[in-house]
Amino acid sequence: MTALLSKPMSFYLLGENAAVIQGCAPASLICQRRLWSLAQQLRVLGGYREVVPGMNNLTLVFDPELTNGAAQLALLADLWDRSEAQDFTSRTVPIQVNYGGEFGPDLELVAAHAGLSPEQVIAAHTAAEYLVYFLGFQPGFAYLGGLPPALATPRRATPRLSVPAGSVGIGGAQTGIYPAASPGGWQLIGRSSLTLFDPELAQPSLLQPGDLVRFVSL
Amino acid sequence: MNQRQAKSKPKRKPATLEVLRAGIQTTVQDQGRSGYRHLGVAQSGALDAPALLLANRLVNNPGHFAGLEMVVGPIALRFSDASCLAICGADFDADLDGVALRSGWRVYAQPGQVLTWRGARQGMRAYLAVAGGIAVPEVLGSRSTDIAAQFGGFMGRALQHGDQLPIDVVAAAARCERSVGCLQRLWTPELRVLPGPEYAEFGAQAQQAFWQQAWGVSHQSNRMGYRLEGTPLMRAASGDLLSHAVMPGVIQVPPNGLPIVLLADAQATGGYPRIGVVIAADLWKLAQARPGTRFCFIQSDLAQAQAAQKKWQQEQYRLEWSLYGR
Numbered sequence: 417m418t419a420l421l422s423k424p425m426s427f428y429l430l431g432e433n434a435a436v437i438q439g440c441a442p443a444s445l446i447c448q449r450r451l452w453s454l455a456q457q458l459r460v461l462g463g464y465r466e467v468v469p470g471m472n473n474l475t476l477v478f479d480p481e482l483t484n485g486a487a488q489l490a491l492l493a494d495l496w497d498r499s500e501a502q503d504f505t506s507r508t509v510p511i512q513v514n515y516g517g518e519f520g521p522d523l524e525l526v527a528a529h530a531g532l533s534p535e536q537v538i539a540a541h542t543a544a545e546y547l548v549y550f551l552g553f554q555p556g557f558a559y560l561g562g563l564p565p566a567l568a569t570p571r572r573a574t575p576r577l578s579v580p581a582g583s584v585g586i587g588g589a590q591t592g593i594y595p596a597a598s599p600g601g602w603q604l605i606g607r608s609s610l611t612l613f614d615p616e617l618a619q620p621s622l623l624q625p626g627d628l629v630r631f632v633s634l
Numbered sequence: 635m636n637q638r639q640a641k642s643k644p645k646r647k648p649a650t651l652e653v654l655r656a657g658i659q660t661t662v663q664d665q666g667r668s669g670y671r672h673l674g675v676a677q678s679g680a681l682d683a684p685a686l687l688l689a690n691r692l693v694n695n696p697g698h699f700a701g702l703e704m705v706v707g708p709i710a711l712r713f714s715d716a717s718c719l720a721i722c723g724a725d726f727d728a729d730l731d732g733v734a735l736r737s738g739w740r741v742y743a744q745p746g747q748v749l750t751w752r753g754a755r756q757g758m759r760a761y762l763a764v765a766g767g768i769a770v771p772e773v774l775g776s777r778s779t780d781i782a783a784q785f786g787g788f789m790g791r792a793l794q795h796g797d798q799l800p801i802d803v804v805a806a807a808a809r810c811e812r813s814v815g816c817l818q819r820l821w822t823p824e825l826r827v828l829p830g831p832e833y834a835e836f837g838a839q840a841q842q843a844f845w846q847q848a849w850g851v852s853h854q855s856n857r858m859g860y861r862l863e864g865t866p867l868m869r870a871a872s873g874d875l876l877s878h879a880v881m882p883g884v885i886q887v888p889p890n891g892l893p894i895v896l897l898a899d900a901q902a903t904g905g906y907p908r909i910g911v912v913i914a915a916d917l918w919k920l921a922q923a924r925p926g927t928r929f930c931f932i933q934s935d936l937a938q939a940q941a942a943q944k945k946w947q948q949e950q951y952r953l954e955w956s957l958y959g960r
Binding site: 428429430431432433434436438443455465466467468469470471472473474475477480481485550551552553554555556557559596598613615616620621625 | 668669675785877939
């Protein structure tokens with residue numbers, strides 16, 4: 417654990433109004449947790465345009481008229497040194513899914529690729545516990561860690577022009593849910609009717625970094 | 635005035651801008667949405683944000699007010715109430731009830747008058763500001779349309795025939811009757827760029843090609859990003875990057891070696907190497923570059939980026955002062 421923590425981080429500017437803190441590959445959960453806690457501290461400090469965690473990195477967008485990049489890099493380095501991997505009291509968010517059929521047109525393909533039956537794919541997909549690493553790609557889209565390696569399936573050679581909102585898919589070693597209709601190249605195995613993002617709510621995104629997700633077959 | 639009086643005041647019919655012809659991809663935009671990228675929400679906002687800001691200043695609106703981004707005409711809009719308007723950005727062919735309008739000028743509109751905007755002669759995008767601003771509801775702190783996510787602006791979409799855009803006329807026309815104009819920013823085919831975090835991963839040859847060639851704007855460019863045409867840039871380093879935050883101005887190089895400059899509607903995170911970042915003061919130039927336009931990247935530094943931003947602010951103060959004496 418300490419070995420992971422002692423790996424050097426890098427701190428750099430991205431253009432004139434963003435500073436980035438980046439951990440070394442391969443990504444680690446410890447590093448990610450420290451970044452979540454750093455993001456929390458920066459939001460409490462306030463005054464930033466954006467505080468955006470990525471995969472083992474965090475980008476801070478500031479107003480270059482009010483501060484400068486060198487000061488922000490120094491602040492990030494200092495806060496990082498003093499940060500700890502927070503013990504997150506993770507919420508577990510159950511997500512009910514209609515697997516297969518019209519909702520999951522690629523379930524058979526994923527099963528064939530894994531050498532499993534569709535039922536075994538559903539069993540494996542629902543048995544795992546997934547961690548929300550960060551949000552991106554579209555509003556409320558969660559990058560989840562924890563897909564059983566056996567279910568990893570390459571993306572479609574030709575992306576679909578429109579994937580329905582709520583679609584649950586597998587793309588390479590990742591799984592996720594499309595909050596809104598969009599073009600997409602993932603293999604679709606099911607669909608959820610949950611609203612993942614509602615801009616009218618005080619907390620628009622159902623899923624937050626650090627949350628645990630369990631898929632439940634309907 | 636006490637509350638009772640305020641209540642008894644007759645409620646006036648809200649002023650509107652009626653869409654007689656919508657054009658293509660005409661959207662309500664302001665200076666964009668900030669503070670929600672960590673939820674995956676794009677910035678949105680005017681692609682040529684300085685042009686919308688100038689148009690707002692001309693009609694005495696605060697800079698954050700919403701206007702219309704106009705790309706492909708013909709667009710026809712009818713004013714229900716007296717107002718004043720200004721259009722900045724691209725040079726265009728437009729009139730108000732037959733009287734030709736000029737880019738960068740403010741004019742007074744009588745109730746019932748029709749503004750017709752037929753398209754850009756030079757440049758790509760024009761911005762209409764109306765005194766009082768387009769008063770669509772704010773969503774996540776902005777009135778900008780997020781087309782992909784389908785929220786913000788007018789019902790989360792581009793304008794259509796028959797739409798009635800609400801205008802907040804309370805602050806409107808009083809100080810607008812004199813017709814005035816402003817100098818618009820000069821477009822040149824040069825964008826100043828700061829080297830990005832993965833710049834060093836491109837070999838000397840690719841770095842040279844990045845700075846020295848004239849890049850063309852691809853027809854596949856849109857509000858998310860401008861795709862460039864030219865000699866592909868080969869990355870010397872291999873391996874994938876972990877997903878990181880990206881923002882407008884970031885120049886990504888996907889595996890085909892042809893750079894993409896991200897713009898206002900770009901997604902919040904990406905994973906391609908970032909060879910550079912266009913300085914904030916020059917990003918508007920891409921918004922006005924049509925497909926086929928050629929331009930060059932000029933290597934810049936932080937001091938230049940900050941000086942350019944300061945210069946732009948001084949231009950705004952000068953305009954404010956000359957218009958309103960403050």
